[in-house]
Amino acid sequence: MEGTRLLERIRALARDPKDRKAADVETLQSSILNHLGRMLNTRQGSSVIASDYGVPDFSALCTAPNAGNIALIEKAITEVVQRYEPRLRNIAVQFSEDRDEPLKMRFTLSAELSDVQGEDNGIVFQTVLSPNGRISIRRQQTTAF
16 A cells, blocks of 8 residues: 555555555556645645745636747646656656637646556546636546556
C-alpha cells in the first residue's frame, strides 16, 4: 500500500486488516487521479500545505489561447505535478487543440508510475481547462504507452 495516500491506507486497513500488501496498480492510479484533480483545482497561495501548492488562476489565459499562454499552462502543470506527486516520473504535458470546444483548453498529461516496474507503468490523463479556470481530469485508456 505504499503507493496510496495515508488516509486511503487507513481506510483500506479498516475494511480488510489482512490486506497489508502493496496496493494494486488500479488503486494506485485512482489515488493519483484523485490527488491530481484536487491539486490542479487548488489555486497557488490558497493552501496551508505550501504557498506554491496548486496552480495559478488560468481563467484569463483561457480567453486568449496563444502559444505563450499554452506554454505557461503546460509549464505550470508540469512543475506542480513534479513537485507534489512523487508517484509519477517523466511527466510531460502537451496541449491538444479541440476545434469542437474552442473555449476549453485540453492538455494531455503523460507519465510513468514511479513504484511500478515493467512496460505497463505508463499512464495518460486528459485534462480540460474551462473558461472559469476549473480543471477536469480523467484517465485516458491506452493500449500501449
